[in-house]
Amino acid sequence: MTLQDPTQTPLAPTPAPDLDSFGGTPATWIVFTVLTFALGGLLYPVVTTLLSGMLFPAQANGSLITRGGTVIGSELIGQPFSGDRYFIGRISAAGTGYDPTAASGSNLAGSNPALRERVQADSASIARREGVTPDQIPADLVTASGSGLDPHISPEGAALQVRRVARARGLSETQVQTAVRDATEGGVIGEPRVNVLRLNLALDALKPGTGS
Template sequence: MMKIIRPALVSMIVFTVLTGIIYPLAVTGIAQLIFPGQANGSIIMKDGKVVGSSLIGQPFDDPKYFWGRLSATAPFPYNSASSSGSNLAQTNPALVEQAKGRIEALRNADAEAPASVPADLATASGSGLDPHISRAAAAYQIQRVAKNRGMEESKVSALVAAYTEGRQFGILGEPRVNVLRLNLALDDPQ
């Protein structure tokens, strides 16, 4: 019997120390040494102040900013302390209501906006914190942002292009625009 009980109990301690303490500490050490920026949340600094994380989206509904994906986090959108998707089924009427609400808000902010809204702009992201929108969703908003800021559309377009990331290594993922970084750049043209 001891031949089973001793290794069962000792293995509990040995594996907890090996995989629960030594392993995460070793990875933390390597991470902090080689990739400190990434390991600590990819923080964006401006004039010595923290202004956001390039990976975590923020909520925008002011017409002078680009808007991101819808967010289903509770109790308010883009609550990064509590990530969540909407979990609405395709057949759930609430999903259609959610999309219609967004389309209406986009139209209210810009009466001349096109009738057809890009899919990612009318749907909630999986995390509720998605920092990106598609190029179509950015293009959809260029006219509104330019009008509300009194900027030329070509200048806004140039900024959108500057903050568009292509597919990684030319193949992986989808081309996308980082909303927070674009909006920060709009506020600070340098």
């Protein structure tokens, strides 16, 4: 316990703040709150939405890809592909349909037995499909992205599938490799990556035995 020095003057209590000292009455603060809500909560979102729609219409609407007026997918969300004619994307942790409402990772640690068993099984399946050994398979082909919706694979993951796709389509490997290069994004900002949907659509437009 600290004894107070009787020679010192006791400190005066701190007075309660006066609203008027802050430059306004309660009515002023209510008006300020309403204006802030109107500007930040209504006007700003409306203006930015309109501007983005005018300046970046494709991106503002989800980077959708259409064919014949029908939306067939988005450049931002993976799709399931099967069969030797198509490049296969990454595994989806959001279900087999790349459900965007279930975007998430698996949250399984690298030491989790279930994850190891799944990776081993997928590695064996991909090795049989591509005619390679499991140690030749890039990691992205047997792992899911953080969102579980990644539409890209690595250039190495695409290169592994070139021979199979070329043989199934009656195309030369050079044709397929050119399509892979055309569908490759990034390189300056971020790692190079191949958009699987764009790549498969480009291949569907090619004719066997020709360069177009």
